[in-house]
Amino acid sequence: MKPIGNRAHLFKSARLxxxxxxxxxxxxxxxxxxxxxxxxxxxxxxxxxxxxxLLAAGLVAWTLFEYAMHRYPxxxxxxxxxxxRLVFLTHGNHHVSPNDRMRNLMxxxxxxxxxxxxxxxNLALLGSSGTWLFLGWITGYVIYDLVHYACHxxxxxxxxxxxxxxxxxxxxxxDERGNYAVSAIFWDRVFGSRISSLRELACLTxxxxxx
Numbered sequence: 001m002k003p004i005g006n007r008a009h010l011f012k013s014a015r016l017x018x019x020x021x022x023x024x025x026x027x028x029x030x031x032x033x034x035x036x037x038x039x040x041x042x043x044x045x046x047x048x049x050x051x052x053x054l055l056a057a058g059l060v061a062w063t064l065f066e067y068a069m070h071r072y073p074x075x076x077x078x079x080x081x082x083x084x085r086l087v088f089l090t091h092g093n094h095h096v097s098p099n100d101r102m103r104n105l106m107x108x109x110x111x112x113x114x115x116x117x118x119x120x121x122n123l124a125l126l127g128s129s130g131t132w133l134f135l136g137w138i139t140g141y142v143i144y145d146l147v148h149y150a151c152h153x154x155x156x157x158x159x160x161x162x163x164x165x166x167x168x169x170x171x172x173x174x175d176e177r178g179n180y181a182v183s184a185i186f187w188d189r190v191f192g193s194r195i196s197s198l199r200e201l202a203c204l205t206x207x208x209x210x211x
Contacts, residue, residue, distance in 0.1 A: 007100050008093035019109045021102040024149060030108065031142045038119075038138065042131030051132045058136020063184035065137070066144050071180040071193065098172050104149045111141070144183040151182070170195040 011017045046054065074091035078084045090110075094103060115138055122130030122137075147164055150156055156165040164185065171179035178195040181187040188194035 006097055007103070008096040010089055010093060020107050022105045022107045023102060024105065024153075026108075027105045027145065027149075035135070035139060035142065038131060038135050042128065042135065045128040046132055050129065054129060054132035055136035055139070058133045058138075059140045060136075061133070062137045062140025062144070063181070063187060066140070066183065067181045067187045067191070070182070071191075075176060075180075095172065095176065099152050101149075101153050104152045105145050106141075115141075140183070147183045 009017070010020055042051075070091075074087070076083065076087050078087060094100075097103065118137060119131070119134045122134040124130070126133060148168070150161065151165045151168040154161075154165075156162050164182070167179050167185045167188070168182055174195050178193045179185070179188050180193055185194075
């Protein structure tokens with residue numbers, strides 16, 4: 001499906017199409033309220049060190065989830081039209097219009113139901129302490145989405161930010177079959193999917209100059 005202007009068109013319904021868009025201001029506002037609320041809900045359910053351990057485990061779990069989702073479902077080469085359509089809706093449209101600032105963050109239409117399901121799963125497995133594992137996981141998601149947004153919308157010319165951006169731009173402009181990690185880029189080295197080519201440098205320079 002071709003982009004309309006600088007944006008891939010996903011649905012015929014204008015109302016549904018609007019739900020696929022998310023501004024950074026709305027994203028930050030929603031999660032700045034939700035993360036403390038989740039912490040408050042589970043505040044008395046664990047000791048300090050249990051909470052720290054569960055938070056850390058949740059963060060690590062997110063990084064693996066992020067990598068696996070991006071590498072497999074999001075880049076599934078499906079033959080069935082329904083699956084191809086689903087892949088396009090979930091991620092393919094991002095490769096058609098990678099710098100659409102209103103689609104560089106996961107829409108709440110998707111992130112909130114998935115988050116609720118993940119929280120419920122953690123509670124079912126661990127009881128009330130599962131809230132802290134979920135808090136680490138969902139904090140990892142928020143970090144990931146902010147990093148992803150910055151990679152597409154901010155210059156990130158120095159330090160670790162430049163490393164993250166270069167890693168992700170190689171995924172977009174060198175080979176979509178590599179550099180699947182966004183926030184925890186070491187997983188691409190661990191799983192053998194790291195791109196080491198420098199062919200994208202001209203593209204990166206052009207992107208930075210345009211911002």
